[in-house]
Amino acid sequence: MTVTVIFLSFLVMLAIMMLGLPIAVIMAIMGAFGGVLTFGWPLLDSTGPVMWSVMNENLLTAIPLFILLGEVMLRSGMADRMYGALAIWLDRLPGGLLHTNIGCCALFAATSGSSVATAATIGTVATPALNERGYDQAKSLGSIAAGGTLGILIPPSVNMLIYGSMSETSIGQLFIAGIIPGLLLTACFMIYIAISNLSDHQPATNIIPIGVKLRALTALIPPAIIFGIVMGSIYAGIATPTESAALGVVAALIMAGLDGHLSLDFFNRCFMNTAKTTGMVLMIILAAFILNVTLSLTGVAQTMTEYVTSLGISTTVLLIILIVFYIILGMFMDVLSMMVLTIPIAVPVVVAAGVDPLWFGIFIILMCELGMITPPVGMNLYVVHGVRGDNGPFMDVVRGAFPYVIIMIAFTGLLIAFPAIVTWLPQTMYGP
Template sequence: MSAGAVIIGFTAMLVMMILSLPVAVIMVVTGVVGGTLIFGWPLVLSMGPVAWGVQNENILTAVPLFILLGELLLRSGLADRMYTALAVWFVRLPGGLLHTNIGASALFAATSGSSVATAATIGTVSLPNLMKRGYSPSRSLGSLAAGGTLGILIPPSVNLLIYGSLAETSIGQLFIAGIVPGLLLTLFFMLFIAVQSLVSPDPAQQVEEELLPLRERLKLARHLVPPLIIFLVVMGSIYLGIATPTESAALAVVVALIFIAVSGRLSLPLLDTCFRQSAKTTGMILMIVAAAFMLNVTLALGGAAQAMTTWVASFGLSATWLLLILIAFYLILGMFMDVLSMQVLTIPIALPVISAAGIDPVWFGIFVVLMCELGMITPPVGMNLYVVQGVRTDRGPFGDVVKGAIPYALIMILFTILLILVPEIVLWLPAQMR
C-alpha cells in the first residue's frame, strides 16, 4: 500500500464524515472495503475475532468505570459544593470567579476524566452567579469552555485510556505524564485571567466581593476533600504499583459511593440514572474503538504505516518540524471532527511516523490529548463551545463563547510548543515512576 493510497483512503473517510455518516460505520466500511480490494474476502472473515478481542481488552474495562465515576460526582451534588468551596478563596483575585471556573474545572477533571462533563457541570453551577454579578459573557463562557478541556488532560482521562489502548502504551505512565502539564496549563489559564483583568478590567471587578471570615472558608473547604481523596486513590494506587488503572477506577467508584452515602444522597434513582448514562456513553466509545481496530487490521497488513513513515522521512524533517506540522494538521482537523474520531483515525498512522523520528510515545500521548483539547474549543465543531452555550441561561449569541475561547486556544498552542522545546515537563514524572 502506497502513501498515496493511504491519503486517498483518509480523504474518503473525511468526505463521509462531512456527509454525516456515523464514525464507526465509516471506519468499518473503509476497513472492510479496503481490505477486500487488497486481500480478498479472507481478511473480512478475520474482522469478527478482532472486534471480539477489543471488547475483551482488559485496559478498556477502565473506560466505563471512569465514566461512571464522573456521572456519580456530577449527579450527586458533590461538584456543586466543590465550586462553592473554591469560590470563597478565589473571589478577591484579579478576575474573581473566573479563577474559580478554571480551578473547579481542574479539580473536577481530576475525578471525572471527561471534558464535556466538566464543562457542563461547572457551567451549570457558575453561570447564574457570573451573570448575576455582571461578568462579561465572553470572558465567563470562554473560561468555562477552556477549563472543561482540562478533563481530558488531567488524569484520570478517558482519552488517555483510548490512546494507550491504540498505541499499546502504559496507561499508568500516561496518567502520571499528564499531571505536570495539566497543572501548568491550569496555572497559565489563571495567569491569563489575572493579566487580562488588570490590563482591561471587567465592570464586575469594580464591585468588591465580600470575603468570608477565615473560619467560614475553612469550614467550606471540607467539600474539597472528596475529589482530592478520589484523585489520590486513583493516582496513588497506580504510582505505588498497588493497582492497575482498571482496579484504581473501581476503587475510586467505591470511594465516591461512600462519600455520596455519607452525604445522604445515595438512592436507587440516582444509581439508575448514572448506570444508564454510563452504559450509553461506554457503548458509543467502545463501538468506535472496535471499528478503529478493524480498520487498523487493513492498515497494518497493507503496510500503510511503513508507507507513510517512508514518505514522511523522504522530506528530511527534524522531529521539531514534524511536530509543528502536526500542530497545524490537528488544528485544522479539530475544526471539523470530534475528539474521539481524531484519535482513532490519526494515531495508528501517526504513531509509527513519530516513533521513527525518535519521539517518546508517552510524550506523544500528551501531545495528542492537547491537540484534542484544542479541537474542543475551535469552531465550528468544538464540542465544549456548544456545551457551554447550551447551559447558558440568557441565550445570548454564540459568538460570545467563540470570542472568549480564542485566547485560550492560543495559549494551548504556545504551551504545546513549550512542551516540544522542553519535553522533560512531560517525561520527568514518569521517569521517577520507573
C-alpha cells in the same frame, strides 16, 4: 500502497463524514471495504477475532468505570460544593469567579476523566453566579469551555486510556505524565485571566472571615480522597488502571451515601448516562480496530513512516506540521474520532523520528483539547452554549475561548522545547 492513495483514502473518509454518517460506521465500512478490495473476502475471517479480542480487553473496562465515577460526583452534588469552596478563596483575585471556573474544572477533571462532562457540570454550576454578578458573557463562557478541556489532560483521562490501548503505552505512566502539564496549563489559564482583568472593574464582594474560608475547604476533601485513591493505587503498584477506577467508584459511592444521595433514581441516572456514553465510545474504538486491521496488512503506517523519513525534516518541523494538521482536523471532527483515526499512522511516524511515544500521548491530548474549543465542531463550545441559560449568540463562546486556543498552542511549543516537562515525573517514578 502509495502516499497519494493514502491521502485520497483519508480525504474520502472526511468527505463521507461531512454527510453526517456516524464515524464508527464510516471506519468499519472503510476498513472492511478496503480490506476486501486488497486481499479479498478471506480478510473478513481475521476481523472477527480482532473484534472479539478488543471487546474482551480488560483495560477498556476502565472506560465505563471512570465515566461512572464522574456521574456519581455530578449527581451527588460534589461539584456544586467544590465550586462554592473555590469561589470563597479565589473571588477576590483579578478575574474573580473566572479563576473559580478554571480551578473547579481542574479539580473535577482530576476525577471525571471527561472534558465534556467537566464543561457541562461546571457550566451548569457556574453560569447562574456569573450572570448574577454581571460578568462579561464571552469571558465567562470561554473560561468554562477552556477549563473543561483539562478533563482529558489531568489524570485520570478516558482519552489517555484510548491512546494507551491503541499505542501499547503504559496507562500508569501516561496518567503520571499528564500531572505536571495539566497543572502548568491550569496555571497558564489563570495567569491569563489575572492579567487580562487587571484593569477591569470587579463586582464588589464582602470580606470573608478566615474561619469561614477554612471550613469551606472541607468540600475539597472528597475529590482529593478519590484522586488519591485512584492515582495512589496505580503509583504504588497495588492496582491496575481498571482496578483503580473501580476503587474510585466505590469511594465516590460511599461518600455519596454518607451525604444521603443514594436512591433508585440516583442509580438510574448514573447508570443510564454511563451506558450511553460507554456505548458510543466503545463502538468507535471497535470500528477503529477494524480499520486498523486493513491499515496494518496494507502497510500504511510503514509507507507513511518511510515517506516522512525521506523528506529529511527535523523532529521539530514534523511536530509543527502535526500541530497544524490536528488544528485543521479538530475543526471538522470530534476528538475521539480524531484520535482513533490518526494514532495508528501518527505514532509509528513520530517514533521513527525519535519522539518518545509517552510524550506524544500528551501532545495528542493537547491537540484534542484544541479540537474541543475550535469551531465549527468544538464540542465544549456547544456544551457551554447549551447550559448558559440566556439563549445568547454562539459567537460569545467562540470569542471567549479564542485566547485559550493561543495559550494552548504556545504551551505545546513549550513542551516541544522542554520535553522533560512531560517525561521527568514518570521517569522519576518508574525509571527510564
